[in-house]
Amino acid sequence: MPLSDAARALALRCEPRVNELARHMARDSFEQLPGYTGLPDDVKDLEIAATARHGVRLFLRRATEPHPSPGGLRLFRERAAQRAEEGMPLHLLLRSHALGMYVLWQALREAAQPGEERALIELVDLLLQSHHSLVGAVAETYMDERSALEAEQQEQRRSLVRGFLDGTLEPGHSLSAQLGLDGPALVLAVVLEPSEPGAGPGSTGPGGADTGNAGSGRSGTGSPVTVRRRMRRIQTVLDQTFGTELLFLFDAGAGRAVVPQECEPPGDLARRLTRACGADVRVAAVPAEAPGAVPEASRTAVEIIRVARACGLSPGLHGLDDVLLEFQLSRPGPGSRRIAALLDPAAARPELLRTLRTHLAHQQDRRLTAALLGLHPNTVDNRLARLAELTGLDLVSPRGTALAIAALLLHDSGHGNDGTHGAG
Structure with a gap:
């Protein structure tokens, strides 16, 4: 619905204050937000003030032009992506936009004269409508950018973890220091067991006898989504059991983990994991005396699981001593x-x-x-x-x-x- 001439006239009286309002937002109003005072001055004076100025002008243009052009949110989206990349909390970003809207409302109220109450209400309606679209665009862009960044970081971490477990990571890599891997560790191999005998390659036959390649990682435990969900639950249980965040790498129903400390796995570990993910779980545990011994321990743990399955051992927690002869043979x-x-x-x-x-x-x-x-x-x-x-x-x-x-x-x-x- 078009604004009345009185509403457009009221908005036009605020145009000379655009720069003043932007500075007030960036340097005064936003200072009350927790975490804002720690931002660099150039971010406040240049980027945030420029974004505030753009927002005020965009609103006034919509209020004063008979047929304002659509759009105008591109800068807000760019700034939201930038703030996400910098790590600014989403709540701080959204609260700054809400506070900016309040500052603009105060300016409109101060500019309103007696008898312009209806015009002020029209502008407030427009302001609330504009804020709705703005917050939606900012939140959506921020979350998309954070998701992309987290996916990239997760993939980098997975690559480092894979290199560490496989022995292809250069000795002394910063990953070891970050995770406290400067001494003995415990290496775990985890496999989800097929739910039905004869489910295909890698499945167990009657009596738990393996009918395929136990090291293939194939599993009849459900869809890929179900398998990923179960492996994430396994990771959660392992983190809780050992009281620390484990290096964990999983794919297609099989996983490997490193506990960055010298310890013994609890005897009921496999039962805990089975209860958490609703499928039989087989676990092998091998100690590593030092970070450099982790790759060999990882290979041994995977091989213990393969031998245990081939020997028909029931799902559970396995150590090298459980399959010592068969392992050597x-x-x-x-x-x-x-x-x-x-x-x-x-x-x-x-x-x-x-x-x-x-x-x-x-x-x-x-x-x-x-x-x-x-x-x-x-x-x-x-x-x-x-x-x-x-x-x-x-x-x-x-x-x-x-x-x-x-x-x-x-x-x-x-x-x-x-x-x-x-x-x-």
């Missing part, structure tokens, strides 16, 4: 290819390998193996006998059992294919 070497190849004749019979894995994971108890796989004990015997015929492995002798364990571990890890160390 799974190390690549000159004979790795030939040991893994022992299972090649049974490659077309996955049920035989699944039976062998479950059987070995449960102390070669045929009845328990049968119950876990939903079979008759005689069927287990028949499958193991057929496997022995195909592979030549003597599952009765200690040597044959050790060979079978090593063959399974190397077969699952892919070490037998190229002789490389797939530690994750």
Whole structure:
């Protein structure tokens, strides 16, 4: 609705005071805002005063011109982005705009003469409408800029953390000093377990037997959004458990963390994490004597989880001692290819390998193996006998059992294919 001639005349009487009002806002009125006095003088006298001057002129132009041009918020958006980058709190920025509106209202009230009450009300209506659009634009731009800055900082941090865990970060990097990583630490590997047996590569079969590559990081725990939410909950629990902010890196349902202190993980850590994210969680913990030992500890923790899954251990907290023999048997070497190849004749019979894995994971108890796989004990015997015929492995002798364990571990890890160390 167009303003009356009386309202436009009242606004025009305020035009000569534009510079005065801008200086008053920047140097007097805003001083009452907490945190404002600490701003540099050039910011107050140049940027903030210029923004205030632009705001007053923009309002008066809308009040005095019959058909004011739309827009005029670009400068406010630029300043909001700049304040966000500088770290000014959003509440201080918005309160400065609200206080500026009050100063402008005072100027209009002082300029109003008896009988111009209706004209003053018209200008106040316009002022409130303008403020609504202004605050929306400022808040939106500020939040967008902060989100972009935080995403950039988070990605930089993730890159540094990845380099620290993988050993590609230069020794003595400032990240170590910032986080107090100048002594012993504890390295954790965390994996969300698939929710259903046979959910695909990396899933666990009946009895918790792994049917794929445990180091792949694949998980049947839900959508990517669900997985990220659960991993964030895991990070929160870890921070609370160890009383400090951990270096934490996660991707696709698997994560690694560094506790910047010498400590032992609580025995119920896996249960806490499982309760927090609503899915089974497997954790491996490896101490590192110094920051330089963290990359090797990280690789060991990831490998412990892979071996624990391959051995059919239930989800929980694992240490190297829990899989000491199996860990050593799974190390690549000159004979790795030939040991893994022992299972090649049974490659077309996955049920035989699944039976062998479950059987070995449960102390070669045929009845328990049968119950876990939903079979008759005689069927287990028949499958193991057929496997022995195909592979030549003597599952009765200690040597044959050790060979079978090593063959399974190397077969699952892919070490037998190229002789490389797939530690994750």
